[in-house]
Amino acid sequence: MTTAARPTFEPARGGRGKGEGDLSQLSKQYSSRDLPSHTKIKYRQTTQDAPEEVRNRDFRRELEERERVAAREKNRDRPTREHTTSSSVSKKPRLDQIPAANLDADDPLTDEEDEDEDFEEESDDDDTAALLAELEKIKKERAEEQARKEQEQKAEEERIRMENILSGNPLLNLTGPSQPQANFKVKRRWDDDVVFKNCAKGVDDQKKDKRFVNDTLRSEFHKKFMEKYIK
Numbered sequence: 115m116t117t118a119a120r121p122t123f124e125p126a127r128g129g130r131g132k133g134e135g136d137l138s139q140l141s142k143q144y145s146s147r148d149l150p151s152h153t154k155i156k157y158r159q160t161t162q163d164a165p166e167e168v169r170n171r172d173f174r175r176e177l178e179e180r181e182r183v184a185a186r187e188k189n190r191d192r193p194t195r196e197h198t199t200s201s202s203v204s205k206k207p208r209l210d211q212i213p214a215a216n217l218d219a220d221d222p223l224t225d226e227e228d229e230d231e232d233f234e235e236e237s238d239d240d241d242t243a244a245l246l247a248e249l250e251k252i253k254k255e256r257a258e259e260q261a262r263k264e265q266e267q268k269a270e271e272e273r274i275r276m277e278n279i280l281s282g283n284p285l286l287n288l289t290g291p292s293q294p295q296a297n298f299k300v301k302r303r304w305d306d307d308v309v310f311k312n313c314a315k316g317v318d319d320q321k322k323d324k325r326f327v328n329d330t331l332r333s334e335f336h337k338k339f340m341e342k343y344i345k
Contacts, residue, residue: 117148 327333
C-alpha cells in the first residue's frame with residue numbers, strides 16, 4: 115500500500131539522528147506509519163464461511179461431535195467424585211456382612227424397599243393406563259359428536275334443497291297452498307317514456323294510445339289546454 119497520500123508527521127531529518135554525524139548520508143529514520151502493519155495472513159473464522167460451504171456442512175454431525183466432546187470432558191471429572199462417594203459408602207457395613215446376631219427387627223431390609231418401589235411403579239402404571247383410557251374416551255366422544263353434527267347439517271341442507279325444488283316448480287307444488295297467478299307481462303323498455311322519442315313530424319297523435327310522457331309540452335293535458343283555451 116502506498117504512503118504517498120499520508121501526511122508526514124515525522125519527516126526524516128538527515129544528520130540529526132543517533133550515529134548520523136555525516137550529513138551526506140541518507141537518513142535512517144522512519145515513521146511508524148511507514149512500517150509494515152499487516153504481517154500475518156487473516157484466515158476465515160468458523161462463522162465466516164461462504165454460502166456454498168455452509169450448505170455443504172453437516173451441522174447435525176458437528177453438534178453431535180461437540181456434545182460427545184463435552185460429555186467426555188464431563189465424565190473425566192466424574193471418577194474422582196465417584197471415588198470419594200464410594201469410599202464413604204464403603205465405610206458403612208453391608209447387610210450381608212453383618213452377622214445375624216446383630217440384626218435388629220427395626221432395621222429396614224432391602225426386600226421391603228424393593229417391594230415398595232415395585233408397588234409405586236405398578237401404581238404409576240395403573241394411573242397412566244387410567245389416564246390413557248380416559249383420553250381415548252374423550253376423543254371418541256368428540257368424534258361421535260362431530261359426526262352427529264355433520265350428519266344433522268347435511269340433513270338440514272338436503273331438506274332446504276328439497277323445499278326450494280318443490281316450491282320453485284309449480285307442477286310439483288300441487289299439495290301446497292294456492293299460489294297467486296304469476297304475472298308474465300313483459301316489462302317495458304327503459305327508453306319507452308323518454309322525452310325525445312317518437313317525436314317525428316307528421317305522425318297522427320289521435321291514433322296513438324294515451325300514455326304518460328314526462329314532457330309538459332307534449333303531454334295530453336297540455337294539448338287539451340291549448341286546444342280549449344288558445345286556439
